[in-house]
Amino acid sequence: MLDAEKLLSDRWRHVVTKGDGTAVLPECGRPTVPGLVSERACAFYGARWMLAAIPDVIHLVHGPAGCAYFGSIVRRKSYRVFSTQLEERDIVFGAGEKLYRAVLEAVATDPGARAVLVYATCSAGLIGDDLDGICKRAARAVGRPVVPVNSPGFCGYSQAAGHDIAAGVLLEHFIGTGKAQEPIANGVNLLGEFDVMGDLREIERLLQQLGLRILCAFSGKAATTAMADAHRARLNIVHCRRTGQRLADAMQERFGTPQLKVSFFGFEETASALRSIGKFFGSAGVEEIVERGRREVEGAAPFLKKLAGKRVALFFGASRMGTMARAFAELGMEVVMIGSQFGCLEDYRDAGARVRAGTVLIDDPPEKELEEFIRKHMPHLFVGGTKEKYLATKLGVPFLVFPQETSCFAGFRGFVNLAREVAGLVGAPVWRLAGRLPEI
Amino acid sequence: MRLREIPTDGIPYDRLCVEKIPAAPEYIPRDPELVPASNRSVVINPNRICMPIGAMWAVLGIHRAIPFVQGAQGCTTYARYTFCRIFKEPATIATASFHEDAAVFGGRKNVVEGIRNLVVRYWPEVIGVVTTCSSEIMGDDMVSFLKEARARLSREIGKEKVEEISVVLINTPSFAGSHVEGYDRASRAFLESLATTRDVPSERVNIIPGMLYPGDIREIKHLLREMGVGGTILFDISDTLDAPLNPPQEIPYYPPGGTPVSGIRQMANARATFALQPHAGGSGARYLERKFGIPAFIGPVPIGVAATDAFLQNLSRITGREIPASLRDERGRLVDAMADTLHHTMMKRVAIFGDPDVVIGMTRFACELGMTPVAVSSGTPSRTFEGEIESIFREYRELFLAEPRVFNGGDLFEFEEYLKTLPRLDLILGHSKGVDISRELEVPLVRVGFPIYDRFGYQKKPVVGYHGAELLLYEIVNELLDYRYPDDRTQQL
Numbered sequence: 001m002l003d004a005e006k007l008l009s010d011r012w013r014h015v016v017t018k019g020d021g022t023a024v025l026p027e028c029g030r031p032t033v034p035g036l037v038s039e040r041a042c043a044f045y046g047a048r049w050m051l052a053a054i055p056d057v058i059h060l061v062h063g064p065a066g067c068a069y070f071g072s073i074v075r076r077k078s079y080r081v082f083s084t085q086l087e088e089r090d091i092v093f094g095a096g097e098k099l100y101r102a103v104l105e106a107v108a109t110d111p112g113a114r115a116v117l118v119y120a121t122c123s124a125g126l127i128g129d130d131l132d133g134i135c136k137r138a139a140r141a142v143g144r145p146v147v148p149v150n151s152p153g154f155c156g157y158s159q160a161a162g163h164d165i166a167a168g169v170l171l172e173h174f175i176g177t178g179k180a181q182e183p184i185a186n187g188v189n190l191l192g193e194f195d196v197m198g199d200l201r202e203i204e205r206l207l208q209q210l211g212l213r214i215l216c217a218f219s220g221k222a223a224t225t226a227m228a229d230a231h232r233a234r235l236n237i238v239h240c241r242r243t244g245q246r247l248a249d250a251m252q253e254r255f256g257t258p259q260l261k262v263s264f265f266g267f268e269e270t271a272s273a274l275r276s277i278g279k280f281f282g283s284a285g286v287e288e289i290v291e292r293g294r295r296e297v298e299g300a301a302p303f304l305k306k307l308a309g310k311r312v313a314l315f316f317g318a319s320r321m322g323t324m325a326r327a328f329a330e331l332g333m334e335v336v337m338i339g340s341q342f343g344c345l346e347d348y349r350d351a352g353a354r355v356r357a358g359t360v361l362i363d364d365p366p367e368k369e370l371e372e373f374i375r376k377h378m379p380h381l382f383v384g385g386t387k388e389k390y391l392a393t394k395l396g397v398p399f400l401v402f403p404q405e406t407s408c409f410a411g412f413r414g415f416v417n418l419a420r421e422v423a424g425l426v427g428a429p430v431w432r433l434a435g436r437l438p439e440i
Numbered sequence: 441m442r443l444r445e446i447p448t449d450g451i452p453y454d455r456l457c458v459e460k461i462p463a464a465p466e467y468i469p470r471d472p473e474l475v476p477a478s479n480r481s482v483v484i485n486p487n488r489i490c491m492p493i494g495a496m497w498a499v500l501g502i503h504r505a506i507p508f509v510q511g512a513q514g515c516t517t518y519a520r521y522t523f524c525r526i527f528k529e530p531a532t533i534a535t536a537s538f539h540e541d542a543a544v545f546g547g548r549k550n551v552v553e554g555i556r557n558l559v560v561r562y563w564p565e566v567i568g569v570v571t572t573c574s575s576e577i578m579g580d581d582m583v584s585f586l587k588e589a590r591a592r593l594s595r596e597i598g599k600e601k602v603e604e605i606s607v608v609l610i611n612t613p614s615f616a617g618s619h620v621e622g623y624d625r626a627s628r629a630f631l632e633s634l635a636t637t638r639d640v641p642s643e644r645v646n647i648i649p650g651m652l653y654p655g656d657i658r659e660i661k662h663l664l665r666e667m668g669v670g671g672t673i674l675f676d677i678s679d680t681l682d683a684p685l686n687p688p689q690e691i692p693y694y695p696p697g698g699t700p701v702s703g704i705r706q707m708a709n710a711r712a713t714f715a716l717q718p719h720a721g722g723s724g725a726r727y728l729e730r731k732f733g734i735p736a737f738i739g740p741v742p743i744g745v746a747a748t749d750a751f752l753q754n755l756s757r758i759t760g761r762e763i764p765a766s767l768r769d770e771r772g773r774l775v776d777a778m779a780d781t782l783h784h785t786m787m788k789r790v791a792i793f794g795d796p797d798v799v800i801g802m803t804r805f806a807c808e809l810g811m812t813p814v815a816v817s818s819g820t821p822s823r824t825f826e827g828e829i830e831s832i833f834r835e836y837r838e839l840f841l842a843e844p845r846v847f848n849g850g851d852l853f854e855f856e857e858y859l860k861t862l863p864r865l866d867l868i869l870g871h872s873k874g875v876d877i878s879r880e881l882e883v884p885l886v887r888v889g890f891p892i893y894d895r896f897g898y899q900k901k902p903v904v905g906y907h908g909a910e911l912l913l914y915e916i917v918n919e920l921l922d923y924r925y926p927d928d929r930t931q932q933l
Contacts, residue, residue: 008560008561010557031537031539032513032535032537032539033537033553033557034535034536034537034549034550034551034553034554034557035508035534035535035536035537035550035553035554035555035556035557035558035561036534036535036537036557036558036561037506037516037532037533037534037535038513038516038517038535038537039517040513040517040537041513041514041517041518042512042513042514042515042517043512043514044514045514045517045518060482063573064490064573064614064615065483065486065488065489065490065614065618066489066490066491066492066493066515066518066614066619067490067514067614068483068486069486069488069489069490070489070514070518070521070522072485072486073893080484080485080853080876081484081485081486082482082483082484083482083483083484083486084481084482084483085483085486086573086615087615087616088613088615088616090615091573091577091615098481099481101481101482102480102481102482103482105474105480105481105482106482106484108471108474109470109471109474109482109484109853121573122511122512122538122543122572122573122574122577123573123574123577123614123615125543126543126573126574126577126578127577152512152543153511153512153513153514153515153538153574154512154538154539154540154542154543154574155539155540156539156540157537157539158513159514366561367530367532368561368562368691368692371691371692371693372691375688375691386521386524386525387517387520387521387524387530387531388530389524390524390528390529390530391530391693393685394529394530394683394685394687394689394693394695395687395688395689395693396685396687396688434685434686434687435686435687
C-alpha cells in the first residue's frame with residue numbers, strides 16, 4: 001500500500017508558493033489528471049465562447065441535443081441555436097447528408113444570415129463525417145460561406161484549444177475579406193474583448209477620447225461586415241492575451257497590423273494602456289484623459305477604506321491573472337492565491353512578478369484544491385467562475401464572479417464599480433450572520 | 441413587455457384593454473414546409489438535453505455520491521454550470537477528461553486512473569459512472585474497465601476500503617433519448633445493482649420522484665409525514681441540492697442528506713413503489729415489481745387536485761392509512777383559492793411545454809383551473825404522451841372551442857411558430873427556454889419544469905401536492921393580472 005502523499009503526487013508540481021527571491025512557476029499546459037472535478041471545459045465550449053456573439057451568422061451545432069442545448073446559453077445571453085441533433089441512426093450510418101440538408105434548411109429559415117458556422121462535437125468528430133467536404137458543397141448550394149469549426153470536445157486539454165480553433169476560423173474565413181484596402185487612420189481592433197456587462201462600451205468611450213474608432217472587437221462586436229474590414233485598422237489592441245494573441249500575430253504577419261498588449265482593468269493598467277495607445281497614434285491630451293480618470297477613480301475612495309488589507313484569492317481563465325492581481329492590489333487588497341484553468345508559463349511569469357512573496361500560484365486547480373485553499377486560508381474574497389461560486393459561499397467566503405455579472409469593470413468607471421462591488425461583497429452582513437469572519 | 445399608453449380616465453373597467461407593441465414588426469412568415477420539426481433535418485432551439493445530465497442529477501441525490509463522467513471535460517462543465525444556475529449550489533462531478541489519446545485508444549486509462557484519483561481524493565461512498573456519446577461510440581467496455589479500476593484500487597488502498605465503495609454504471613449515450621431517459625436509466629441501474637435481495641419486508645414505500653426540484657421533494661415528504669407513512673426517496677436532492685450555509689465544514693465538502701446506500705438496498709423490501717414520473721423513474725419501479733413483486737404505481741405526477749388525490753388514494757389503499765383531516769384541509773384551501781380566482785383563470789388560452797410528465801401534469805391542472813390548453817409540447821418524444829394528453833382533453837372537452845394542438849417531440853422553433861398563428865394566447869407555462877418566445881409573442885411566461893435558471897426560488901418552491909398547486913395558482917393569477925391590467929391603479933381582484 002502506498003501512503004497518501006504518494007497517491008496524490010500527480011498534482012504537486014502545479015502548485016507553488018512565490019518565494020522571496022526568484023519566482024518559481026507552476027507546471028502548466030498539461031492534460032488534466034482524469035477523475036478530478038476539473039474546472040476546465042472542452043474545445044467545443046471554447047469555440048462557442050469565442051464565436052457565440054457573432055450576430056449575423058447561423059450557429060449550427062453538429063452533435064447530439066445536449067451540446068446544442070448547452071451551447072445556446074453562452075456569456076449570459078440566449079441565442080437561437082441550430083443543431084443536427086444526432087441520433088442513433090446517424091451515429092451508425094453517418095450524418096453527412098443530414099448535415100448538408102440541415103445547412104440548407106437553416107439558411108432557408110434564416111435567409112438574412114451572412115454565413116453558417118458548423119461546430120463539430122465529440123460524436124461528430126468520432127463518426128468521421130467529411131465535415132470540410134460537406135461544408136464546401138453546402139456553401140456552393142447556399143451561396144455564402146459555410147465554415148467548419150472543427151472543435152470536438154476532446155481536442156486539446158481545455159477550452160483553450162477551442163479558442164485557437166475559433167481564432168483559426170476567424171482568420172481563415174472572416175478577417176480581412178473585404179475589398180477595400182486603404183487603412184482607416186483612426187481605426188483600431190480590440191482582440192480578446194467579449195463585451196461582458198458593458199466593458200466594451202467603457203473601453204470605446206476611452207478610445208473615443210483619444211480620437212479612435214473601434215472597427216471590430218473579437219468577439220464582442222464582430223459582425224461579419226466589421227470583420228471583413230478589420231484589416232484596415234492601424235493597430236490591434238490585445239486585451240485578453242489568451243484569446244487575442246494568436247489573432248494579433250496572424251494579422252501582423254498577414255496585413256502588417258502592429259499590436260499592443262494592454263489591459264483596461266485597474267487604474268494603472270488603464271492609464272498605461274491609454275498612454276501606450278496614445279503614443280502609438282501620437283495623440284495629444286492623453287495625460288488629461290488620465291487625469292480625468294484619476295478624478296473618476298476617486299469615487300472608489302469610500303470603498304477602498306473597507307478593503308484595506310483584506311485577503312483575496314483569484315482564479316481566472318488564463319492571462320488576466322497578472323493585470324487583475326494589480327487591479328486588486330490597487331483596491332488595497334492582498335492577493336494570497338492566483339490560479340488559472342489553462343494559463344501558460346508566460347501568464348504565470350507575468351502574474352508571479354506582480355504579487356508578493358508567499359502568494360500561492362496554482363495551475364488548473366480541481367475543485368478540491370480550491371476547497372482546501374479556502375478552508376486553510378479563509379480569504380476575505382474569492383474571485384472565479386460560476387461553478388466555484390457556490391462552493392466558496394457554502395464555506396462562508398464571499399465570491400465575485402468574473403467575468404462579472406452585474407456592471408462593467410473595465411476602464412476608470414469600471415474600477416469604481418469593481419471597488420463598490422467588492423466592498424459590498426466583503427462587508428455584507430450575511431457573512432456575519434453565517435457565523436464566520438469574526439475580525440470584520 | 442412594452443405597452444402603449446393606457447388611458448385610464450373615462451373608460452369603464454371592463455373595456456380596458458392593453459394594446460401591445462409587437463416585438464418583431466419585421467417578422468416574415470416562415471416557409472410552412474420548414475415549420476414542422478418532422479420535415480426538417482435541422483433542429484432549431486432544442487427542447488431537450490442529453491441523457492448524461494439526467495443521470496448526473498440522479499447521482500447527486502445520493503448521500504456522499506459523486507458522478508464520474510466518462511467523456512470530455514465539457515460534458516461535466518456544462519452540466520455543472522446548469523446545476524449551479526438552477527440550484528445555486530456547488531455540484532461535484534468528476535470527469536474522465538477525454539483528450540485526443542482517449543479518442544484514439546479508448547477510455548480504459550481514463551477510467552482506471554480516474555476512479556482511483558477520485559477515490560483517494562474524495563473517499564465517496566458511491567460513484568455513479570455516467571457514459572457519454574464519445575465513450576459509447578468508441579465502444580468502451582466499461583464493465584471490464586471498472587473491474588480493472590477496482591483491482592488497481594485494491595492494490596493501492598486495500599480490499600476492505602474498496603468494498604465500502606459502491607460503483608454503479610449508467611449507460612447514457614447522449615445521441616439517444618434525453619435527460620429524462622438518463623434519469624430513468626439511473627433509477628434502474630441503481631436499483632439493479634444495489635436493491636438486489638428481499639429479506640425482511642417493511643411497511644415503507646419507495647418514491648422515485650423523477651426530475652423534481654428540492655421544494656417538490658420536501659412537499660412529498662410532507663405528504664408522507666401527514667399520512668404517517670415511512671418512505672424512501674430515491675435520488676433525494678432536497679438537501680444535497682438545497683443545503684444550508686453552515687460554515688465551517690469538512691473538506692471535501694459533501695452536502696448533507698441524500699438517499700443513503702443502505703436505504704437503496706432496503707428498497708427491495710418496500711410495500712410499494714411510487715414512480716411519480718413514468719418517463720423518469722418508471723423503469724426503476726418496474727424492475728422492483730418484476731424482480732420482487734413490489735406493486736408499482738407509475739405516475740401521474742401529483743400536480744393539481746386530481747393527480748394529488750390519486751397519489752394519496754393509492755398511498756392510502758396500499759398502506760391502509762386514512763387520508764388525514766390536515767390534508768383534506770390543504771385540499772380545501774387549494775380548491776377555495778381556485779374558486780376565488782376562477783374569473784381570472786377561466787377560458788384563458790394557455791400553451792404548455794417541457795418534459796413529458798410535467799407537461800401532462802400541468803395540462804391537467806390548467807384544465808382544472810378552467811383554462812383552455814391550445815398547444816402542448818413535450819420536448820422528449822414519448823409513446824404514451826399523446827394518449828395521456830388526449831384522455832385529459834376528452835375529460836375536459838366542454839372547455840375547448842377548438843381542437844388543442846399536441847406536439848410530441850419537436851423543437852421550440854416549431855412550437856413558437858405555431859403559437860404565432862394563434863388568434864389569441866394568454867399564458868405560457870414552461871421553463872426558462874421559453875423566455876424568448878414569451879418576449880416575442882408578448883405573452884406572460886409562468887416558469888415551471890426543468891430547467892429554470894433565470895429566476896430565484898423556483899427550485900425551493902413546490903408545484904406538487906395541494907400546497908404546491910396553490911403556489912402555482914398564485915403565480916398564474918398574478919401573471920395574468922400583471923399582463924391584463926399592467927396599470928396598478930386598475931388592479932383589484
